[in-house]
Amino acid sequence: MRRRSALQARASILQAIRLFFVNQGYLEVETPHRIPAPAPESHIDAVPSGSWFLHTSPELCMKRLLAAGYEKIFQICRCWRGEERGRLHTPEFTLLEWYRAESDYRALMEECEAFIQAVASTLGLGDKLHFRGQTIDLTRPWERISVEDAFQRYAPMPMRRALAEHVFDEVMVEKIEPRLGSSRPTFLYDYPAERGALARLKGDDPTLAERFEFYIGGLELANAFSELIDTKEQRERFLAEQAYRRSLSKPPYPLPEKFLRELGTMPPAAGIALGVDRLVMVLLDTPTIDEVVAFTPEEL
C-alpha cells in the first residue's frame, strides 16, 4: 500500500486533468473495457476475457464516437497489456486519451504544452518540475526534434540503417530516450511509417507517419498521431500487423470490422494516449510506477 500523500496527489492530478479538458470544451466519455476485437498491433498483447479481450486502449471506440459526430472527447480509463512489468510498467494501468476532429499532430503538440502547464499550475507546481535530478522548464515552446534528427544527434547510426538492421528499438531505448526532455520536455516526431499502424502518413514523405511522442526527463509520457481515416489502407495495415503477429506465433485477433466500416465517415482528426501513472511519477518525482499506484500486481 502506498504512502497516503502519493494517492492524495494522484487524486488531485486526476481532478486537474478533468478540469483542463472540461474548460477546453471536451466531453468526457466512457467506452467499454471489454471488447471483441482489439486493434492488431505487433507488439501490444491484449489480455483475453472469455472469448473477448480487455482493451489495450480505448482508441477504436473513441474513433467510432468521432465518426458518430462527437468532435472533442476525452477518457480516463484502466487498460491492460499482457506481459508488461518493470519500473515503468504495470500490466494494468491508467490511460488518458483525447481526440479532436479537424485537427492534426502539430496542433496537438501545442495542446500538450498547454495541458501539462495547466495541470502543474493547478497543483501549485509552477513552470518548473524536478524529476530524476533534473530541472525541467515547462514554458512554451518545448523542444521539437524529428526521429531522423534524433538518430543523427544521439545515435551511432542513422535511422534508416537502424531500421534495416532491425535495431531501431534498441538504439531508441539505449541511446536516444535517455537524452530527451532533460531541460524542457521534448516532442519526438515523424516516426517511420511502419511504427504507426493507425497513423496518417506524411503528404510529402509517405515513408514517415505523422506521429509524435513526448518525453520529460527521459520518460515517455504520451503517443499521438494525425489519425489515419482511409478505410482500405487501415485494413491493409491491420492485415500486415496480423501477419507479423502470426510470424511470432502470437494469437491473431479478429479484425475490428465495425470500426473499419465507420472509419470511412470519420472526419480528419488527431488523437493522443497519455500514461496517467507516468504523469503522476513525473509530478511527484518518483523513480518507479510502484510508488504511484494503490497496489502493484505483486501486492494482490
Added chain:
Amino acid sequence: MYTSADLRKGLKIIIDGEPYIVTVFDFSKPGKGQALYRTKMRNMITGIQIERTYRPGDTFEPASLEEREMQFLYKEDTHYHFMDNQTYEQIAIDEQALGEAKNFLTENMNARILRFGDRAIGVELPNFVNLRVIKAESWARGDTSGSDSKPATLETGYVLRVPPFVQEGELITIDTRTGEYSTRVKE
C-alpha cells in the same frame, strides 16, 4: 530453460559457457516498439561486468552453482587440494581461481567452495582466521620512531602491517574480507 520474461536481479544464467549473475534489470518498451529486457551482468568467474539487451522469446540456460563445505588439505605447485568431509571426494583448485583466499588458507581449514559444473570458481572463507607470524622485526620498548605499524610475514607467505608489539611466532587474527590485522591471539 529461462526466457527473457524470467530475467530479474540475482538470476544466474549461462552465456558463452560461463556463469553470469544479473546485477541490474530493467524492462522497457519504446512506444509501439517491442519489449526489451535490459540487463547488467557479472561474470561469476572473472568478475567482468557486461551489459546486454534481450528481446521477448530469447532463452537462457540456468547456471546451476553448487556450494559445498570442504576442508583444505595441502598445496602442490599452484594447486590447492580440498576434501569433502562427508563423501571424502577430493578436488584441486587452481591458485588463480582462489583469488585472495590463498593468503589465508592453512591446512585443515574449512571453506565453502562454489562450483560450476566440475569447475570450482570461488572459495568463501570464514570472516576471521588465525595465522602464525613467521617473520617480524623485533620491537624495542621505548622505540621513538613514531611508527605505529610494521610489516609481518605469515605462514602462508602473506605480508601485512601489524602493530609494533606483535612478535615472531605469535598467532594473530586476520579479517579475510579486508586482509587486515584484527587482533592478537593469546595462547
